Structure formats: structure tokens, C-alpha cells
Amino acid sequence: MCGIVAYIGKQDAYPILIKGLKRLEYRGYDSSGVSVLNGDLQIFKKKGKVKDLVDHVGNHRVKGTVGIGHTRWATHGKPNDINAHPHVSGNKRLSLIHNGIIENYQPLKEALIKLGHTFESDTDTEVLTHLIEEIQTRDDLPIDEAVRIALTKVIGAYAIVVLDKENPDILVAARKASPLVIGIGRDEFFVASDASPIIEHTKKVVYLNDEEIAVVKRDGTLSIKNIDNQIQNPFIEELDLKLDAIEKGDFDSFMLKEIYEQPESILDCMRGRINAEEGWIKVGGVETKMEEFLNAKRIIIAACGTSWIAGLIGEYLFEELARISVEVEYASELRYRNPIIEEGDIVIALSQSGETADTLAALHLAKDKNALLYGIVNVVGSSIARLTDTGSYIHAGPEIGVASTKAFTGQVTLLTMLAIYLGYEKGRIPRPYYAQLLRELENIPSKVKRILEKDDHIKYIASEIKDATNALYLGRGYNFPVALEGALKLKEISYIHAEGYPAAEMKHGPIALIDENMPVVVIATNMSAHDKIVSNIQEVKARKGVVIAIINEGDNVIKEIADYVIEIPATDEPLTPLLSVVPLQLLSYHIAIMRGCNVDQPRNLAKSVTVE
Ligand code: G6P
Numbered sequence: 001m002c003g004i005v006a007y008i009g010k011q012d013a014y015p016i017l018i019k020g021l022k023r024l025e026y027r028g029y030d031s032s033g034v035s036v037l038n039g040d041l042q043i044f045k046k047k048g049k050v051k052d053l054v055d056h057v058g059n060h061r062v063k064g065t066v067g068i069g070h071t072r073w074a075t076h077g078k079p080n081d082i083n084a085h086p087h088v089s090g091n092k093r094l095s096l097i098h099n100g101i102i103e104n105y106q107p108l109k110e111a112l113i114k115l116g117h118t119f120e121s122d123t124d125t126e127v128l129t130h131l132i133e134e135i136q137t138r139d140d141l142p143i144d145e146a147v148r149i150a151l152t153k154v155i156g157a158y159a160i161v162v163l164d165k166e167n168p169d170i171l172v173a174a175r176k177a178s179p180l181v182i183g184i185g186r187d188e189f190f191v192a193s194d195a196s197p198i199i200e201h202t203k204k205v206v207y208l209n210d211e212e213i214a215v216v217k218r219d220g221t222l223s224i225k226n227i228d229n230q231i232q233n234p235f236i237e238e239l240d241l242k243l244d245a246i247e248k249g250d251f252d253s254f255m256l257k258e259i260y261e262q263p264e265s266i267l268d269c270m271r272g273r274i275n276a277e278e279g280w281i282k283v284g285g286v287e288t289k290m291e292e293f294l295n296a297k298r299i300i301i302a303a304c305g306t307s308w309i310a311g312l313i314g315e316y317l318f319e320e321l322a323r324i325s326v327e328v329e330y331a332s333e334l335r336y337r338n339p340i341i342e343e344g345d346i347v348i349a350l351s352q353s354g355e356t357a358d359t360l361a362a363l364h365l366a367k368d369k370n371a372l373l374y375g376i377v378n379v380v381g382s383s384i385a386r387l388t389d390t391g392s393y394i395h396a397g398p399e400i401g402v403a404s405t406k407a408f409t410g411q412v413t414l415l416t417m418l419a420i421y422l423g424y425e426k427g428r429i430p431r432p433y434y435a436q437l438l439r440e441l442e443n444i445p446s447k448v449k450r451i452l453e454k455d456d457h458i459k460y461i462a463s464e465i466k467d468a469t470n471a472l473y474l475g476r477g478y479n480f481p482v483a484l485e486g487a488l489k490l491k492e493i494s495y496i497h498a499e500g501y502p503a504a505e506m507k508h509g510p511i512a513l514i515d516e517n518m519p520v521v522v523i524a525t526n527m528s529a530h531d532k533i534v535s536n537i538q539e540v541k542a543r544k545g546v547v548i549a550i551i552n553e554g555d556n557v558i559k560e561i562a563d564y565v566i567e568i569p570a571t572d573e574p575l576t577p578l579l580s581v582v583p584l585q586l587l588s589y590h591i592a593i594m595r596g597c598n599v600d601q602p603r604n605l606a607k608s609v610t611v612e
Contacts, residue, residue: 001606002085002099003027003071004180005197006161008171008218009188013067014057020190020197021050021069023246026254026400027193028606029071030079035086035095037168038064043095045084066168066218068161070097073606076105077122086163087126089133090117093165094143096132098125099193100157100178101611108153128154132162144172144215144225151176151213151227157357157611159208161191169218173208178610179355179383180208182216184236189216194379194608195239196246196398203239207381237381246398255401255493255599259585260452263445265406266578268395269413276438281421283414285374285392292372293422296346299324300339300371302331302362303350304609306404306488310411311350312481313577317415321423321574332358332612334365341369348374350415352399352407353608354382361612363387376414378407392418401600402607403492405585408485409448412577416441419574440572444579447569451582454566458583461548461564462590465519471496472510472545473584474503475523476533478576482523486584493599494592503529503536514545521587523550523580524558526573537561548587550580 003024007013017034032053033045042062046053050071070085077083086095102108105124108131113119117130131153136146143164151158151174159178161171173180173191183190183198183205190198191214195205208214211227214234224232251257258265274281286293299318301311308330315326329339331349335358341347347366351359354377363373363384375384375391378399385391394410420437423429429437465471471490475483484500491498501510503522514520520540524533534557540547541561549562552570559565566583592599 001027001073001608001610002193003029004097004099004159004161004191004193006068006097006171006173006191007188008066008216009185010065011188013064014062017067017069018050018054020192021071023196024071024193025050025601026402026607027071027073028402028601029073031081031084032069032071033084033086034062034067034069035163036062036064036067037163037165041088041092041095041163041165043086043088045081045086047080047084066163066171068095068097068163068171075101075611076124083121083123085125087121087123087129089129091133091137094129094133095163096125096129097161098128099159099610100176102128102154102158103156104154128158128160143167143170144213147172147174148213148225148227148229159193171216172213173216174213175208176210177357177360182206182208182214182222184222187218187220189222191216195241199239199241199246200243205237205239206234207237240380241398246400253401253600255403255405255589258399258401258406259582259589261397262406262409262582263449265396266409266413266448267445268397269410270417270441271395273417274438274441276435276442279435279438281417281424281438283392283418283421285390286418286421289372289390290425292346294426295344296324297342297344299326299346299348300341300366301326301328301348301350302334302359302366304331304356304358306408306485307350307352307411309481309485309488310408310415312484313412313478314348314350314415314419316478316481317419317574318422321419321429322426323428324422329362331356331362335361341366341371343370345371346374347371348376349384349388350376350411351384352378352404354379354384355608355610357610357612360384360387376411378410402602402605403489403599409578409581413444416575416578437572437574440575444571444575447571447579448582451568451579454583455586458566458586459590461566462587462594464564465546465548466591466594468496468517468519470513470518471498472506472513472518472520473498473500473523474506474520474536476503476529477526478573479523479526479580482577482580482584483521485581486521486523486588489585489588490591492605493588493602494595494597496591503533506536506539511539511543514540514543516544516546518545519548520545521548521550521584522562524555525550525552525568525570525576525580527552528573534558534561550583
């Protein structure tokens with residue numbers, strides 16, 4: 001969602017802002033803009049991509065060493081040039097960028113209109129800009145103090161940066177429930193929604209906490225206050241991130257790069273946590289809370305999107321291997337119900353970004369109910385990582401493609417390790433099976449590599465079904481969530497309508513849709529349900545559906561009846577999703593490319609959903 005980048009220092013701000021905005025493109029957006037101060041505010045805004053903004057700026061020489069830039073994902077007001085950020089105050093003195101939603105913008109706007117303010121855009125952000133102006137001019141306050149007081153009047157979520165024409169040597173930044181990072185260079189500062197626009201300049205960063213207001217000055221000083229006006233000590237951290245991790249390298253897209261990174265990213269997730277030869281597995285964040293985990297009455301998994309689907313696999317794993325009762329919840333639903341969460345429950349938040357607004361809100365609710373909060377997160381230092389009592393990073397490295405791939409397999413790897421770890425500690429897994437699961441888990445990266453070698457075959461199948469308008473994905477047991485993920489991937493990036501279903505449920509609805517134009521992807525690698533899934537395939541074939549089956553190598557029974565098969569290496573059933581999802585990622589990728597879609601930035605989607 002909205003991306004923020006800002007610079008103050010000795011260099012020209014404009015090229016830094018534009019490069020930073022390009023780095024933030026992956027978050028999803030529909031317009032962008034910059035504001036650079038050089039005596040006057042030079043403001044350029046444009047609907048579309050950052051490239052459209054650059055074309056719009058054209059030959060204008062945008063000079064100045066302090067500036068702010070923004071990619072906007074529309075919430076209030078449609079995507080157009082006027083609603084794009086930065087917004088300016090009525091007196092044209094302040095310029096502001098914002099990520100989040102000001103929920104009480106309507107009454108604030110009405111009050112400001114009564115005071116004589118007029119508004120150009122439909123945005124909540126412009127209201128905040130005028131509110132700061134009103135407070136600043138009415139009480140003749142320094143800009144940071146005006147920002148602080150204005151924020152005490154605001155309900156909602158925000159990450160903002162404010163540029164004041166009369167104060168060219170400072171930038172003011174603040175956050176609540178939307179992320180903001182400050183990069184500390186030599187006599188220069190960078191402010192951004194995440195570290196990606198910062199790492200090529202500096203590795204020293206400060207993550208702002210909720211309701212903190214930072215002032216960065218051209219003289220190299222940084223000061224932070226909270227909204228109650230108390231001085232806070234900045235905690236400076238060193239970023240552990242390499243530039244090539246956020247660049248495409250030799251790949252045509254981030255998504256393809258990330259699919260191909262999976263043998264390595266799964267290995268990174270397991271590194272130091274498992275050793276089959278020595279016969280141990282451990283997950284640090286759980287080790288310290290082992291008593292709570294062993295005695296947990298129940299685990300509630302809260303997540304959104306692909307992370308929710310990984311959570312569903314977690315339910316199958318925990319229940320089978322550790323015999324712990326699990327509920328998987330859409331965070332957006334959980335937060336607005338009156339859920340029964342009690343002391344002794346463990347709430348696991350699954351999130352790639354660690355910033356998803358609904359997941360964060362669900363965690364706050366669970367915290368109030370005294371549950372233990374455990375985070376499984378990819379982005380180091382993110383809000384969920386900091387809010388939870390304990391947690392584990394999946395170490396997938398930056399995921400830039402909007403459609404999640406390597407983060408999904410990282411989440412599933414971590415959940416699998418956790419279920420085996422707890423199951424064994426609880427005496428639920430016999431030693432020989434435990435040893436076998438560890439060995440098999442260690443084999444997963446090389447088996448994923450073997451699946452990637454089938455890419456050309458998968459591309460061929462993609463070319464056969466690329467013109468479909470609907471698709472059905474079926475699976476049983478561990479492969480039911482995989483069917484959901486396969487369908488989600490296809491609709492996200494190719495805009496083909498797709499449904500994931502438990503194979504047997506097909507008879508209760510989707511079977512009515514099956515005809516010769518309907519590709520049906522059947523994930524049939526779990527041998528315990530093999531006969532049943534063969535029957536399901538027969539049912540599809542009897543209605544002339546086109547069956548694409550993901551099968552274990554050498555499964556001649558299904559090979560005989562399916563139209564197309566993708567053979568993948570066999571593994572133990574609880575580990576199946578880590579393999580069976582990979583051909584589905586490639587299938588949707590190729591279909592999307594063949595249909596001319598932008599796989600990295602699909603329309604309307606955002607990578608990090610920081611508003612509810
Ligand atoms: C967005 C992304 C999805 C992601 C979901 C949850 O919808 O496009 O890929 O699965 O948010 O995000 P999280 O960062 O919490 O995993």
C-alpha cells in the first residue's frame with residue numbers, strides 16, 4: 001500500500017526520491033508524487049506509475065536537498081492527479097505525505113471548513129495537512145509541536161512526513177499503526193515505509209514506534225518524542241539486508257526470482273533449527289515458552305491472504321502431529337467478533353510483512369485477553385515482530401512480488417518444524433517417524449529444485465489452458481489448502497476467476513460449472529486419499545472437464561486418466577504442501593505472462609495491506 005520516502009541532506013533530493021519510489025512500487029499503488037523544497041515547494045503528482053510521474057516532470061529541473069515522495073493506493077477518493085500525495089496546506093507552506101486512514105476526517109474537515117479552509121481533493125490526508133496548518137498558525141507553534149498536537153486530535157492510522165517551507169532544514173515524521181523507518185546517513189537522513197529505499201544509502205536505521213514523532217535535521221541530529229510530549233531514546237539498528245536481495249538480477253520478474261529462490265529460502269528457514277543426523281529440531285521462539293506451548297489449551301492462528309492459507313496447513317499439522325486443537329481465523333473477522341480467547345490460549349500471527357493492519361488489530365485484541373502472542377513473520381523489525389511476546393522469523397529474504405511465493409513456503413516450513421517439535425516434545429510422535437520426518441524435511445530443498453526443472457513442461461501446460469475464464473483447484477487433506485493457494489495465485493496475477501475446493505465438496509456445487517472449457521487442477525500427491533481423488537478425477541472427466549493433475553512421480557493410475565500431469569517427488573504426507581504448491585506457482589506465473597499481465601504488480605493489489 002502507500003509508500004513513503006523522504007530525504008534531507010546535502011545531495012539532490014529528487015533522484016533519491018524517484019529511485020526510492022521505484023523501490024516501493026512493489027507495495028502496490030495507483031499514483032505517485034514528490035515535493036522538493038528549494039525556496040519554494042516544487043510539487044509534481046501523477047496518476048499511474050512512477051514512470052508517468054517522471055514523464056510528467058519532464059525537463060523541469062527539480063532542485064533542492066530536502067523532499068518527500070509518495071506512492072498512493074487509493075482509500076478516500078479515486079486515483080487521480082489531485083488526490084495523489086503530497087498534499088499542501090491552504091497557506092501553501094506545508095507539504096505532507098501519508099500512509100493510513102484518518103477515520104475522523106469528516107468532522108475535522110467540517111470544523112476546518114467553518115474556519116475558512118477550502119479543500120481541493122477528496123482525501124483524508126489533505127484534511128490532516130490543513131489541521132496541522134491551523135494549529136501551527138493559530139498558536140504560532142514550531143512545526144513538530146503543531147504536528148504532535150494535530151495527531152492528538154486524529155483517530156486512525158498514519159505514517160506521515162511533513163515538509164515546512166519556512167523550515168528547510170528539518171523534516172517531521174510520525175507513525176501510528178503504519179510503518180516508518182528512518183535511515184541515518186552521514187549528515188543526511190532518509191525516511192521510508194520500509195528499508196528498501198534506504199539500504200543502498202545506509203544500514204543504520206531507527207524503526208519509529210506507534211505514536212512517536214521524529215524530527216530529523218540537516219545538521220545530522222535526530223530527536224524523537226511521543227505524542228504525550230515525552231522525549232524518547234532512538235534505538236539504532238543495523239540492517240541485515242543486501243541490495244541484490246531487492247533487485248531482479250537475471251530474472252524477468254521478482255515473482256519468478258522468488259519462486260526460484262525457494263530451495264535456498266526453505267533452507268534458510270531451517271538453518272540452525274534442525275539436524276536430522278543428530279536427530280534434533282528446535283524453534284528458538286518456542287523453546288523459551290515451551291511450558292506455555294505444551295500446556296496450551298488451543299492455538300488460534302490469525303492471518304490474511306496467502307498467510308491465512310499457510311495457517312490452514314498449520315491447523316492440519318498441529319492437529320495431526322502435536323494433537324493440539326487449532327482454529328484458523330481471518331484476522332479481519334476475528335478482530336470484530338467477540339471471540340472467546342482466554343489465558344492459556346496461544347495466538348499465532350502469520351504475516352510476511354508483519355504490518356497487515358487486520359492481523360495487528362487481532363493481536364491487540366488477543367493481548368487484551370491475556371493470550372500468549374507468537375509471531376511468524378518475514379520482515380525483521382516489523383510491527384507484528386515487535387508486538388508479539390515471542391516469535392520466529394522465516395528468513396525468506398525480501399519478497400517483492402505482490403503474489404506471495406517464497407514467504408508462503410517459509411511459513412509452511414516453520415509451521416511444519418513447530419508441529420514436529422511440539423509433537424515430539426509432547427510424546428505424540430514415535431522416535432522412528434520423528435527421525436524420518438526430519439530427514440524428509442532436510443530433503444525438501446533439493447526436491448523443490450527438481451520441481452523447478454519441470455518449468456518448461458509446466459509452461460507448455462500453461463499455454464494449453466491460458467485462455468480459460470474459470471478454473472477449479474481441488475485437493476484433499478493437506479492438499480486442500482494448497483488448492484486454495486493455487487486458485488488464489490491464478491486469480492491474483494492472471495485475473496482468471498478460480499476457486500479452490502476440497503475435492504469431495506466439488507459435488508456440492510462447482511460440479512455444475514464443469515464442461516470442456518473448465519480446467520480442473522487436481523492436487524493428488526497424498527497417497528492416503530489416492531483412491532478417493534482418483535474417483536474425483538473420474539467425476540470431472542465424465543463431465544468433459546480438462547484435468548491437470550499434480551501427482552507423485554510414477555503414479556501411472558492418474559497418468560492414465562488425466563489430460564496433463566505434473567510429476568513431483570514424493571514425500572511424507574505432512575510435508576506435501578511444500579512441494580505441491582511449487583508447480584501451481586509456476587503454472588499461474590506462466591499463464592499470467594502469456595496473458596500479458598504484470599505479475600509483480602497485479603492491478604488493485606497491495607503487498608503490504610496497512611489499512612483495514
Ligand atoms: C496482501 C498480499 C498477500 C498477502 C496478504 C497478507 O493481500 O498481496 O500476498 O498474503 O496481504 O499479508 P501478510 O504480509 O500479512 O502476509
